[in-house]
Amino acid sequence: DIQMTQSPSSVSASVGDRVTITCRASQGISSFLAWYQQRPGKAPNLLIYAASNLQSGVPSRFSGSGSGTDFTLTISSLQPEDFATYYCQQAHSFPITFGQGTRLEIK
């Protein structure tokens, strides 16, 4: 199975800050990577797919990059609604696996 490791596990930031979350795959997954945002009590929401493609309706302050084993999610200027938990997910092969999550908190 492909293991997905996110860092950091949690991060504190302020409105307007730039934040970067990283995700590492235990083996190469090309660009078969997605990022999701999950708010408490809600289903996850797809932000980025194929490593760098912005899902329709997602604000342009979200961006993704990377290929192979190392990936990043960047939020360019944090807004109050961005404080949530973020997950990466590999779609390269079954079983599908997720990172453990990164909790983004208000400083």
Next chain:
Amino acid sequence: QVQLVDSGGGVVQPGRSLRLSCAASGFTFRSYGMHWVRQAPGKGLEWVAVIWDDGSKKYYADSVKGRFTVSRDNSKSTLFLEMSSLRAEDTAVYYCARAQETVAYFDYWGQGTLVTVSS
């Protein structure tokens, strides 16, 4: 608009069975692969199972293989998850999710249904 509605959760004793449903609307259900993803209380996301658009292929997480069965009724736009020999560690919110075209990027999710396995 695309909508997925999960149902069937509840409290069940260890060793018993439960069937979850996911009613889809707003898109051509028979054209999409569908997945189940679960989340234990306070924990991260865990993929559970996938079924191809035509039902021809199914894959499962090792943690549920042999106990859970995914199926679908394309005539009724409904996805199912039959869960048997339930364990305490199966306690979670279960989400159905639509796969974006041919790759397992989950672009739409149900609201989730809570399964609690407890005596």
